[in-house]
Amino acid sequence: MKTVIFAGGLGSRISEESHLKPKPMIEIGGKPILWHIMKIYSHYGYNDFIICLGYKGYIIKEYFTNYFIHNADITVDLSDNSTTVHKDNSEDFKVTLVDTGLETKTAGRLQKVKKYLEGExxxxxxxxxxxxxxxxxxxxxxxxxxxKIATVTAIQPAGKFGVLTHDQLGNISKFTEKPSTEGSWINGGFFVLNRRVFDYLQSPMDNIMWEQEPMKALVADGELTSYRHSGFWKSMDILRDKVELENLWENNPQWKVW
Known part of the structure; x- marks a missing residue:
C-alpha cells in the first residue's frame, strides 16, 4: 500500500524557517519532520511513498536524490572522480516525487498524483x-x-495553555497543564482512502481544499469514517511547536515507534 504525503504548502505560520526550505524539511533532531513521518509508516512495513511537492520542492528532490551518499561513509578519489561507499545507513524507502504546483490546494495535489496510484x-x-x-x-x-471510501484519524489535541479551576474569590482548586480538548475530536490526518475517492475529485481541483468540498461530500454520502487515536499526536504549525518537538526528541520522543 502506498502513502501520499502533502508537502507543497508555503508553511507561512512558521516562516522563521520556511522562508529557507519547505515546512516538511524543517528538522527535528537533525532530520526533516518528513523523514520522521516516513519512519512511522516504515515501521509498520509501508515503505512506498508519493510526495506532493510545491513550494521549494527542489529541496525535497535534492534531499532524496542525495540521501544515499549523505547517509553513508564514503571515500572520494579526486584523481579519477570515483566514490567508494563504506557504510550505508540509508532507508528502505521508495519515493516518488511529484510537482503538484506552487499554488495548488490539497484536493488538487491529491488529484494530480492519481496516475501514480494505478493498481492500488x-x-x-x-x-x-x-x-x-x-x-x-x-x-x-x-x-x-x-x-467506507475514506477513513480519517480523529485526535484530541492538547490545549495551548494550562487550565485553572477557581472560585469567585480567585482561589484555585485545580491546575491542569495543557489538557486535551474535552469532547472535541479533530482531523489528525493519517487517512486511508479507497481509490473511489477520485470520484469526488472529478472537476479541476487546484483551488479546492481536500478538507472542504471533497470531505464534506464524503460525509454527505456516508462514506467517511473515523479511527479514534487517543495516544500521542503533534503537528508542527508554528515555531513553538518545533521547539516542543525538539525537546521531546531529546527526552521522550513518543512518536519514535521504530
Missing amino acids: EDFMLTYGDGVSNIDIKALVEHHKQNK
Whole structure:
C-alpha cells in the first residue's frame, strides 16, 4: 500500500524557517519532520511513498536524490572522480516525487498524483507536518472492516495553555497543564482512502481544499469514517511547536515507534 504525503504548502505560520526550505524539511533532531513521518509508516512495513511537492520542492528532490551518499561513509578519489561507499545507513524507502504546483490546494495535489496510484485499491494519505505514535496496522484494519471510501484519524489535541479551576474569590482548586480538548475530536490526518475517492475529485481541483468540498461530500454520502487515536499526536504549525518537538526528541520522543 502506498502513502501520499502533502508537502507543497508555503508553511507561512512558521516562516522563521520556511522562508529557507519547505515546512516538511524543517528538522527535528537533525532530520526533516518528513523523514520522521516516513519512519512511522516504515515501521509498520509501508515503505512506498508519493510526495506532493510545491513550494521549494527542489529541496525535497535534492534531499532524496542525495540521501544515499549523505547517509553513508564514503571515500572520494579526486584523481579519477570515483566514490567508494563504506557504510550505508540509508532507508528502505521508495519515493516518488511529484510537482503538484506552487499554488495548488490539497484536493488538487491529491488529484494530480492519481496516475501514480494505478493498481492500488487502497492507499494512505497524511500531512507533511504531523507525527504520532498511531498504530498504522490497526488504522488500516479499521478502514477495511468499515468498508467506507475514506477513513480519517480523529485526535484530541492538547490545549495551548494550562487550565485553572477557581472560585469567585480567585482561589484555585485545580491546575491542569495543557489538557486535551474535552469532547472535541479533530482531523489528525493519517487517512486511508479507497481509490473511489477520485470520484469526488472529478472537476479541476487546484483551488479546492481536500478538507472542504471533497470531505464534506464524503460525509454527505456516508462514506467517511473515523479511527479514534487517543495516544500521542503533534503537528508542527508554528515555531513553538518545533521547539516542543525538539525537546521531546531529546527526552521522550513518543512518536519514535521504530
